[in-house]
Amino acid sequence: MSTARLRQHVADILSLADIEINGPDPWDLQIHNPAFYKRVLQQGTLGLGESYMEGWWDCQQLDEFFYRALRADLYKRARLSWRGKLDVLLARISNRQTKQKAVENIHRHYDIGNRLYQRMLDRRMTYTCGYWKEATSLDQAQEDKMDLICRKIGLQPGQRVLDIGCGWGSFAKFAAERYGAEVVGITISHEQLALGRQLCEGLPIELRFQDYRDIHEPFDHIVSIGMAEAVGHRNMRTYMQVAARCLHNEGFFLLHTIGHPFSKTAPDPFIDTYIFPNCLIPSLKQLSRAMEHLFIVEDLHNFGPHYDPTLMAWHRNFTSHWQELKQEYDERFYRMWTYYLLSSAGSFRARNNQLWQLVLSKKGVLGGYTSIR
Incomplete structure (x- = not known):
C-alpha cells in the first residue's frame, strides 16, 4: 500500500475523534516522518508511542489527543504487533x-x-x-x-x-x-x-x-x-x-x-x-x-x-x-x-x-x- 493510501487510512480513523493530520488544533498530530503511518497501523499503541519517542510526530496537547482518541474508542481499531500478541499469550499461561x-x-x-x-x-x-x-x-x-x-x-x-x-x-x-x-x-x-x-x-x-x-x-x-x-x-x-x-x-x-x-x-x-x-x-x-x-x-x-x-x-x-x-x-x-x-x-x-x-x-x-x- 502506498504512503498516500496509508496516510488516508490513518486520517479516516483519526477523523472519528475530530483529530486531523497536520491540522490547526492543539490536539492534532504533526507528522514529521511519513513512515509513521505504516508503523502505527502495523504496531498499534506500541508503534504510536515509540514513534513519538523517536520524534516522528508531535502534538501540542498530547493529553487532549488521547482524551479524544480514547473517548471515540479508537483503541478498538489498534492492531497488536506480533510482540503484542505474544505478550498476551504469555500473560495467559505464565506468572509474570x-x-x-x-x-x-x-x-x-x-x-x-x-x-x-x-x-x-x-x-x-x-x-x-x-x-x-x-x-x-x-x-x-x-x-x-x-x-x-x-x-x-x-x-x-x-x-x-x-x-x-x-x-x-x-x-x-x-x-x-x-x-x-x-x-x-x-x-x-x-x-x-x-x-x-x-x-x-x-x-x-x-x-x-x-x-x-x-x-x-x-x-x-x-x-x-x-x-x-x-x-x-x-x-x-x-x-x-x-x-x-x-x-x-x-x-x-x-x-x-x-x-x-x-x-x-x-x-x-x-x-x-x-x-x-x-x-x-x-x-x-x-x-x-x-x-x-x-x-x-x-x-x-x-x-x-x-x-x-x-x-x-x-x-x-x-x-x-x-x-x-x-x-x-x-x-x-x-x-x-x-x-x-x-x-x-x-x-x-x-x-x-x-x-x-x-x-x-x-x-x-x-x-x-x-x-x-
Missing part, C-alpha cells in the same frame, strides 16, 4: 509477577532515580492519585487523600497498620504524624526504601524490603495504595489471602487501585515495554473474584477523574525541572516520560481508566458501614 520477577519489574520503574520523583511529586512524595474535592494544590490533594484513607479505616492512636507497597513512606509518615499510628511499610524498591527510611526517621515506622507474600503478622488495619496494579491477575487471590490472614477481625483493608472497566490479562504494549513492566490494571470482576469468602465490600469510591489533575500537576513539575534533570536523562527519556504522563491524563479524562478505593472487612460491619467522602 513471581517474587523474583516482581523485584525486576519494580526496579525498572521505581529505581531509575529518586531525584526524578522528588522533582515531580508533591512534598511528601506520594506517587498515587490525589483527592481534589477541596484541594487547590498537589500538596493539599495528596494530604487530603491520605486523610481520607485514615478516616475511612477509622484509624486510632496506637493502632498498628500495614502499608503494602509503601513507596517512599508518605502514607506511613502521615498516619504516624497526624493519627499517632504505628506503621509497617513494605516495598521491593531499593531506592524507595533508602530514601523512605530517611524521611520517616524518628517516627514509629518500620519500612522493610519485603514481598507481600512473606507477611504473616497481625495488624489492626491494612492499606495498599497503588500496589494492586503490580500484583497481576494470577496472584490477586494470594494478595487477598495475605491481607485476610494479617488483618484483625474488626479491622479494615483499604484497597486503593487504578481500575479498568473490563478484564484484561496483558497490559498495553507501550506501558509494558517502557513504563510499568508486567503490571496489569485490574477490573472489578478480577478483584471481586479474588476476594470471595475472604472480604465483605463495605464501600466502593470511584474518584478516577481526580487522576487527571494529579497527572497534569506531575507533568508540570517534570517539565519545570527538566533543565536540572537533563543532566541525568536524555531527550528520548523526556519524550517517553511526557508521553506516559499526558497519555495517562487523557485516559482518565476520557474515563477509560478508573481509580477505586474499596473498604473491605472480614466479617462485615454490624449495622452497616457509613461511607466517607
Whole structure:
C-alpha cells in the first residue's frame, strides 16, 4: 500500500475523534516522518508511542489527543504487533509477577532515580492519585487523600497498620504524624526504601524490603495504595489471602487501585515495554473474584477523574525541572516520560481508566458501614 493510501487510512480513523493530520488544533498530530503511518497501523499503541519517542510526530496537547482518541474508542481499531500478541499469550499461561520477577519489574520503574520523583511529586512524595474535592494544590490533594484513607479505616492512636507497597513512606509518615499510628511499610524498591527510611526517621515506622507474600503478622488495619496494579491477575487471590490472614477481625483493608472497566490479562504494549513492566490494571470482576469468602465490600469510591489533575500537576513539575534533570536523562527519556504522563491524563479524562478505593472487612460491619467522602 502506498504512503498516500496509508496516510488516508490513518486520517479516516483519526477523523472519528475530530483529530486531523497536520491540522490547526492543539490536539492534532504533526507528522514529521511519513513512515509513521505504516508503523502505527502495523504496531498499534506500541508503534504510536515509540514513534513519538523517536520524534516522528508531535502534538501540542498530547493529553487532549488521547482524551479524544480514547473517548471515540479508537483503541478498538489498534492492531497488536506480533510482540503484542505474544505478550498476551504469555500473560495467559505464565506468572509474570513471581517474587523474583516482581523485584525486576519494580526496579525498572521505581529505581531509575529518586531525584526524578522528588522533582515531580508533591512534598511528601506520594506517587498515587490525589483527592481534589477541596484541594487547590498537589500538596493539599495528596494530604487530603491520605486523610481520607485514615478516616475511612477509622484509624486510632496506637493502632498498628500495614502499608503494602509503601513507596517512599508518605502514607506511613502521615498516619504516624497526624493519627499517632504505628506503621509497617513494605516495598521491593531499593531506592524507595533508602530514601523512605530517611524521611520517616524518628517516627514509629518500620519500612522493610519485603514481598507481600512473606507477611504473616497481625495488624489492626491494612492499606495498599497503588500496589494492586503490580500484583497481576494470577496472584490477586494470594494478595487477598495475605491481607485476610494479617488483618484483625474488626479491622479494615483499604484497597486503593487504578481500575479498568473490563478484564484484561496483558497490559498495553507501550506501558509494558517502557513504563510499568508486567503490571496489569485490574477490573472489578478480577478483584471481586479474588476476594470471595475472604472480604465483605463495605464501600466502593470511584474518584478516577481526580487522576487527571494529579497527572497534569506531575507533568508540570517534570517539565519545570527538566533543565536540572537533563543532566541525568536524555531527550528520548523526556519524550517517553511526557508521553506516559499526558497519555495517562487523557485516559482518565476520557474515563477509560478508573481509580477505586474499596473498604473491605472480614466479617462485615454490624449495622452497616457509613461511607466517607
